[in-house]
Amino acid sequence: MPRLSEANLRDAICHLGASLFQRGLTFGSAGNISARLEDGWLMTPTNVSLGCLDPARLSKLDAAGKLVSGDPPTKETFLHRAMYEERQQAGAVVHLHSTHSVAVSVLADVDATNVLPPITAYYVMRVGQLPLVPYHPPGDLGLAEAVRKLAGKHHAVLLANHGPVVAGSSLDAAANAIEELEETAKLFLLLRGSRLRLLTEEQVAALKPA
Ligand SMILES: [Zn+2]
Numbered sequence: 001m002p003r004l005s006e007a008n009l010r011d012a013i014c015h016l017g018a019s020l021f022q023r024g025l026t027f028g029s030a031g032n033i034s035a036r037l038e039d040g041w042l043m044t045p046t047n048v049s050l051g052c053l054d055p056a057r058l059s060k061l062d063a064a065g066k067l068v069s070g071d072p073p074t075k076e077t078f079l080h081r082a083m084y085e086e087r088q089q090a091g092a093v094v095h096l097h098s099t100h101s102v103a104v105s106v107l108a109d110v111d112a113t114n115v116l117p118p119i120t121a122y123y124v125m126r127v128g129q130l131p132l133v134p135y136h137p138p139g140d141l142g143l144a145e146a147v148r149k150l151a152g153k154h155h156a157v158l159l160a161n162h163g164p165v166v167a168g169s170s171l172d173a174a175a176n177a178i179e180e181l182e183e184t185a186k187l188f189l190l191l192r193g194s195r196l197r198l199l200t201e202e203q204v205a206a207l208k209p210a
Helices: 006-022 077-086 099-106 121-126 142-151 171-191 201-205
Strands: 032-037 040-043 059-062 067-069 092-095 156-159 163-168
Touching: 006 032, 006 040, 006 171, 032 077, 040 077, 077 092, 077 142, 077 163, 092 171, 099 156, 099 163, 099 171, 121 171, 142 156, 156 171, 163 171
Parallel strands: none
Antiparallel strands: 032 040, 032 092, 040 059, 059 067, 092 163, 156 163
């Protein structure tokens, strides 16, 4: 797939932000989106709603992470950089505080190496294994290190009592994966307490990443 031009990427980030906001997947100024450029990154600015992003005011960072133009970037930029540094093929990263994923991140009895079970084939293909990153308070750079440790092997991680961070080869891929994660978290909560017929190990092994 050809990489989008910077202008198209700016529009695509704003379009995605508005779509996530309108569907209740983000609220207030929570959540952030980034995309890789030839010479750095585009990042959503700090203290701004994803529902009303301005393409011209997105933060543009150089390869070293320095602000080149636009508004100051999200204070969670370090999460995105940890993902990109460990995943050379990542073209975009989306981080949300989406309700159902956060709810699952608070449950005491989940498997921290893989939080959600294989409920559907699409979840397995788009997200796969989902490790839980231990809780860190806002601004604690120890969180970047904790994400970095997992990011080489996992394009999706769930921050405990906080929310998911998902990388994709493109903006669409990252968005599709984080939306699949959120819907699967919702299904998981709906199904709690029920006897389940999950995909078997063989059925999971037969699926290829989407
Ligand atoms: Zn966050």
